[in-house]
Every structure is written in structure tokens, then in C-alpha cells.
Amino acid sequence: MSDPAPKLWIKIRLAGGEIGPGKITLLKRVAEHHSIAAAARSMGMSYRRAWLLLDEINKICGESLVETFSGGHARGGARLTPLGEKVVVLFDRASDQAEAGAAEAMAALRQLLSSKGG
Amino acid sequence: MSDPAPKLWIKIRLAGGEIGPGKITLLKRVAEHHSIAAAARSMGMSYRRAWLLLDEINKICGESLVETFSGGHARGGARLTPLGEKVVVLFDRASDQAEAGAAEAMAALRQLLSSKGG
Numbered sequence: 001m002s003d004p005a006p007k008l009w010i011k012i013r014l015a016g017g018e019i020g021p022g023k024i025t026l027l028k029r030v031a032e033h034h035s036i037a038a039a040a041r042s043m044g045m046s047y048r049r050a051w052l053l054l055d056e057i058n059k060i061c062g063e064s065l066v067e068t069f070s071g072g073h074a075r076g077g078a079r080l081t082p083l084g085e086k087v088v089v090l091f092d093r094a095s096d097q098a099e100a101g102a103a104e105a106m107a108a109l110r111q112l113l114s115s116k117g118g
Numbered sequence: 119m120s121d122p123a124p125k126l127w128i129k130i131r132l133a134g135g136e137i138g139p140g141k142i143t144l145l146k147r148v149a150e151h152h153s154i155a156a157a158a159r160s161m162g163m164s165y166r167r168a169w170l171l172l173d174e175i176n177k178i179c180g181e182s183l184v185e186t187f188s189g190g191h192a193r194g195g196a197r198l199t200p201l202g203e204k205v206v207v208l209f210d211r212a213s214d215q216a217e218a219g220a221a222e223a224m225a226a227l228r229q230l231l232s233s234k235g236g
Contacts, residue, residue: 004133006130006131006132007130007131008128008129008130008131008212008216009128009129009130009131010126010127010128010129010216010220011126011127011128011129012124012125012126012127012224012227013124013125013126013127014124014231015122061231061234062231062234063234083230083234086230087227087230087231090223090226090227090230091223091227093220093222093223093226094126094220094223094224094227095220097219097220097221097222097223098126098128098216098217098219098220099216099219100219101215101216101217101218101219101220102128102211102212102213102215102216102219103215104211104215105208105209105211105212105215106130106212108208108211109130109205109208109209109212112201112204112205112208113132113179113180113205116179116180116181116201
């Protein structure tokens with residue numbers, strides 16, 4: 001079937017800009033890979049683009065969500081700050097809560113469009 | 119205060135593309151102004167851009183959400199189809215429901231970032 005159900009996703013607008021699934025995924029990949037370069041690669045993104053996005057996220061939140069560290073098995077790398085970890089958790093929670101809350105309207109929209117090829 | 123509360127907004131992904139607040143606002147403006155040109159102007163958008171967006175929305179939904187008509191007081195114009203009116207209503211409802219559903223996580227995010235200048 002080429003007719004997947006309508007899918008809801010959220011963005012959160014803060015004073016300094018917006019945070020959406022793309023930026024949150026980048027943060028998760030940094031946490032996973034301990035490296036901005038590897039996180040960028042895993043998303044098919046240039047290092048420069050990833051760095052600029054992370055700089056933007058830090059500015060939006062008023063404090064760093066990613067920090068670099070030196071030493072360890074891989075001569076250092078990058079990781080989320082405690083604030084970064086909390087923002088990722090709260091974004092995911094907001095996303096889940098929004099999807100659950102909007103279930104009724106989304107079901108109605110799915111029914112409305114299901115016969116139209118949307 | 120330069121620290122407005124975090125604001126959640128939604129997009130809905132369908133098989134053929136995404137519908138978000140921008141496209142929905144354009145539909146509302148067409149309904150209000152009975153004119154694609156006037157709707158575009160009211161959003162600071164070129165006629166061409168508005169036309170392309172409406173064409174995209176129609177394709178996404180598999181059926182026209184806007185139709186032109188001739189005659190009447192202004193030598194014709196544009197209006198929403200019944201499907202267009204329903205999509206606008208359901209998008210707004212999904213948006214309201216999502217915001218209500220995510221209230222807890224958004225409050226936690228607000229509290230987390232309130233001291234950071236976010």
C-alpha cells in the first residue's frame with residue numbers, strides 16, 4: 001500500500017529559534033557516536049552543517065547542549081551536557097504526548113483522506 | 119520580557135508531502151479573501167509561490183482543496199472545497215489536541231530553560 005497513515009510531528013519554538021526532530025536526532029547521534037563528525041556522517045550531513053546546527057541549538061537554549069572532552073579511548077570526542085540530555089528526553093516526551101493527544105483528530109484526518117490517495 | 123514560553127506546533131506528514139501551519143494559513147486566507155492573489159499578498163508571498171503551494175497541497179491530499187469559481191460580485195475568485203474546509207478544521211483540531219496533550223512536557227521544558235535565556 002502506498003498510503004501510509006498521516007504522521008504527526010512537532011517543532012518547539014523558543015525565543016531564539018526552533019527545535020525539531022532533525023536537531024534532536026543530531027543530538028542523539030552525538031550521544032551515540034561520541035563524535036560530531038561521526039554524528040554528521042550518520043545523517044549524511046557535512047561536519048560544518050552539524051557544527052552550525054549544534055551552535056544554533058546551544059544559542060537557542062541559552063547554554064551548551066553538547067560539549068567536547070579530551071582523553072579516553074578515542075583521544076576525546078563530544079557528548080551531551082546534562083542539559084542536552086534533559087532537552088532530548090523532554091522533546092521526545094512532548095512528541096509522544098502530542099501524538100497521543102491528537103489521536104482523535106489524526107484518525108479523522110486519516111479517514112477523510114484515505115479514499116483520496118493522500 | 120524577552121523570554122516567551124516554548125510554543126509547540128505540528129506538521130502532518132502524508133504520503134505525498136507535509137502539511138504545516140504555513141499551508142493551513144494560506145488555505146484560511148484564500149477562504150477569507152476569496153482570492154489566491156489577495157491571500158498571497160496578505161502573507162507577503164508571491165502569487166506564484168501561493169499557487170505552487172496550493173498545487174502541492176492538492177496533490178498531497180489527492181484532491182483539490184481550493185477551487186476557482188466565476189461570476190458573483192467580484193467576477194469570480196477562489197474558495198475552499200468541502201474537503202479543503204474539513205482539512206483546515208481537522209488540522210486545527212489536531213494542533214489544539216497536540217498542544218493540550220503535550221502540556222506537561224512543555225511545562226517541564228519551560229521550567230528547564232527559563233533560567234538559561236532560552
